[in-house]
Amino acid sequence: MIRVLLLILMALVAAPASADELRPAVIELTEREQGQWALEWRLPVAATRAANAAPVAQPVIPESCELLGEPARRAAPLALLGRANLKCQGTLAGESFGLTQLIGNADAIARVEPLDRPVQTFRLTSQEPAAIILAEPDAWQVLRDYFVIGAEHILLGWDHLLFVIALVLLVRAPWPVVKAATAFTVAHSITLVATTFGYTGLPSRPVEALIALSIVFLAVEVALVLRDPDRMTITRRYPWAVAFAFGLLHGFGFAGALADIGLPQGEIATALLAFNLGVEAGQLLVIAFLLVGLAALIRAAPRFEMPTMKVATYLIGATGSFWLIERVIG
Known part of the structure; x- marks a missing residue:
């Protein structure tokens, strides 16, 4: 002891x-019009400090989506920001969304905001840096993920x-x-x-x-x-x-x-x-x-x-x- x-x-x-230390990466997929989506992400500087040892995390977009032009990236205080426009087919249910990787004990928050369905929020980890979009959101998902975020805020x-x-x-x-x-x-x-x-x-x-x-x-x-x-x-x-x-x-x-x-x-x-x-x-x-x-x-x-x-x-x-x-x- x-x-x-x-x-x-x-x-x-x-x-x-x-x-x-509670400044996780955030990636959001928001439907602006039918089939037209905006992808935005923010990577805190702490999450990119190990970029010399490994590539910086990149967005993982659903397979039924395609990029419209090149993503825009810029540096902000203590974070790296990105934005892109996507064209997607269908509801995206069952497809992966998130980041290619999270370094160390880093966490991330992923959100999917369709026009006509409830928002889905996922907590991503270094073990599971991408999530599967659900047909219907899990009622306990937000409660579980934000409970963990609150506990981590004290512990980290x-x-x-x-x-x-x-x-x-x-x-x-x-x-x-x-x-x-x-x-x-x-x-x-x-x-x-x-x-x-x-x-x-x-x-x-x-x-x-x-x-x-x-x-x-x-x-x-x-x-x-x-x-x-x-x-x-x-x-x-x-x-x-x-x-x-x-x-x-x-x-x-x-x-x-x-x-x-x-x-x-x-x-x-x-x-x-x-x-x-x-x-x-x-x-x-x-x-x-x-x-x-x-x-x-x-x-x-x-x-x-x-x-x-x-x-x-x-x-x-x-x-x-x-x-x-x-x-x-x-």
């Missing part, structure tokens, strides 16, 4: 400078993950931590839904800076408690209230990520519900792992508890400070 905790610390050191989105880890290190008691994490989920759900439906919104740059500040804030509180275990900081007194307040900020970050991914028209409520349930499930998984790991560490090697806590706290604080400075000065 000590080795596992040390590996976690090493992972924190190697945390990417771009903290939010380093800024949100470090916030949860710092919260666990500060509060430590299982039930208060779970209540605080649930308050965090409720809060970010409020701003996520409000932003999605256009009731509110904030520019991404200050939001990302404030999210980094929330990590630094918790790291400082953990450091104060390590110095004086009897000290009652704001978060130790009211963990759920602090988590709720910062959750409102993190919700704007979630909204920005979902705006990149997109939500299926006609299934927006289902997708939002599934995403939030996935975030909560991911949080609870992280909390359970950390609490069990800390309990095992205290039982097996209690003399390593304080050094491990200090190293973890300073790494979290340093990482959050780096992100804060980076996001403030650009």
Whole structure:
């Protein structure tokens, strides 16, 4: 268990400078007129970093479709964009659609939007970079895929993950931590839904800076408690209230990520519900792992508890400070 905790610390050191890793590739096939389709795709820069080792992913179009002219490609901030027009025959049911490949653990979202039938949304993976278009959409497809996306956002989105880890290190008691994490989920759900439906919104740059500040804030509180275990900081007194307040900020970050991914028209409520349930499930998984790991560490090697806590706290604080400075000065 000590080795596992040390590996976690090493992972924190190697945390990417771009903290939010939920920027999957997106490819959409939209029917504009009968038989006339528009193909659009976006590949995040992170998904193309290994282009020297392998070709950049290319769209996989249904066999009954043909390209009308050459695809248009251009570079955008942190992404490569493409667009093409297609002429297709029939309903496309049973045909493949997606990308030629996805590198590493990358995910992608594929959407098919016919004129007269429901939208179909697929989650693509490196093992299955293309999906089979269905005659009728699967009722559970959106719920399943966006639940996984929500869980991945906590497990792979380093800024949100470090916030949860710092919260666990500060509060430590299982039930208060779970209540605080649930308050965090409720809060970010409020701003996520409000932003999605256009009731509110904030520019991404200050939001990302404030999210980094929330990590630094918790790291400082953990450091104060390590110095004086009897000290009652704001978060130790009211963990759920602090988590709720910062959750409102993190919700704007979630909204920005979902705006990149997109939500299926006609299934927006289902997708939002599934995403939030996935975030909560991911949080609870992280909390359970950390609490069990800390309990095992205290039982097996209690003399390593304080050094491990200090190293973890300073790494979290340093990482959050780096992100804060980076996001403030650009």
